[in-house]
Structures are given as C-alpha cells and as structure tokens.
Amino acid sequence: MAWRPLVCLIALLMNPALDAAAHSSLLEAIPGDGAIVAAGDVAIELRFDSRLDARFSQFTVFKADGGRSVLTLQVGDKPGVLKATGTHLTEGSYLLHWRVLSVDGHADQGQIRFRVGP
Numbered sequence: 001m002a003w004r005p006l007v008c009l010i011a012l013l014m015n016p017a018l019d020a021a022a023h024s025s026l027l028e029a030i031p032g033d034g035a036i037v038a039a040g041d042v043a044i045e046l047r048f049d050s051r052l053d054a055r056f057s058q059f060t061v062f063k064a065d066g067g068r069s070v071l072t073l074q075v076g077d078k079p080g081v082l083k084a085t086g087t088h089l090t091e092g093s094y095l096l097h098w099r100v101l102s103v104d105g106h107a108d109q110g111q112i113r114f115r116v117g118p
Contacts, residue, residue, distance in 0.1 A: 024048040024080070024100055024108045031114040039116050042089050044071065046098055048080040056101040059084045064093040089116045 003011035028047040031037050044059060059071040059082070082100065094116060099109040 020071070020084075023106045024050045025062065025082065026098075026108075026110060027080075029112050031112070033112045033114070035114045036117045037089075037114060039090055039118075040088065042086040044084045044086060044096060045076065046082050047076070048082075048100060048102075051079045051103045052082060053101045053103050054082060056112045057082060058099045060097045061086050061089075062095040062097065064095075065087075091116050091118070 026046060026050060027049055028045075030043065030045040044061075045074070046059075048107075054073045057073060059073060061069045061071060069086065071086060074083045076083050082098075086096075086115050092115070094114055096112045096114065097109070098111070099107065101107050
C-alpha cells in the first residue's frame with residue numbers, strides 16, 4: 001500500500017508531458033513563411049511530426065483583397081504530410097491558414113504568409 005502514493009505522483013508528473021507531446025508540430029512548410037512563388041498553380045505541402053486525419057484537417061488560402069479558397073487535401077507519401085494545390089493564384093499577398101487533427105484526436109492550427117509575384 002505504501003507504493004500507491006508514489007505511483008499517483010509519477011502519473012501526475014507525467015500527464016502534462018504527455019499532453020504537450022500529443023499536439024502536432026509543423027516541421028516544414030512549402031511554400032515557407034515569407035516565400036515568393038510564381039503565379040499560377042502553387043503546390044502546398046506541410047509536414048508535421050505526427051500522423052494526421054486528413055478528413056478533419058483543412059487548408060484555407062486568403063488573398064489580401066478578400067478572396068478565400070478552401071483547398072482539397074491529399075495525404076502525402078509519408079506520415080504527417082498533407083498536400084494541396086492553390087489553383088490560378090495571381091500576383092499578391094496570401095495567407096494560408098491550416099488546421100489539422102492528429103489521429104490521436106488533438107487539433108492544432110497556424111498560418112503561413114507568402115506572396116505570388118513575378
């Protein structure tokens with residue numbers, strides 16, 4: 001019975017670490033934040049450190065003039081990779097807002113700014 005308090009203490013100390021480790025972290029973004037890309041169809045690829053559920057994840061592209069487009073996601077060839085194509089992007093500033101759901105049920109979101117230019 002003397003071991004119960006020790007087990008409870010260990011469980012409490014480990015719980016915050018598990019919660020922090022469970023969220024998906026963005027490892028790489030194409031285009032990167034602040035990138036300048038050519039006009040036309042723009043390949044978008046985000047790589048995370050955990051497996052994602054593409055059915056409940058979303059990429060939305062906002063143009064500075066107010067245009068908005070929700071992109072169709074494709075699962076990448078490696079775990080944790082989601083891809084999409086921004087079609088017919090014209091010159092200007094854009095914001096990619098991403099929202100992902102890990103297969104363990106944790107959600108995360110963020111944004112990447114890029115510019116389409118000559």
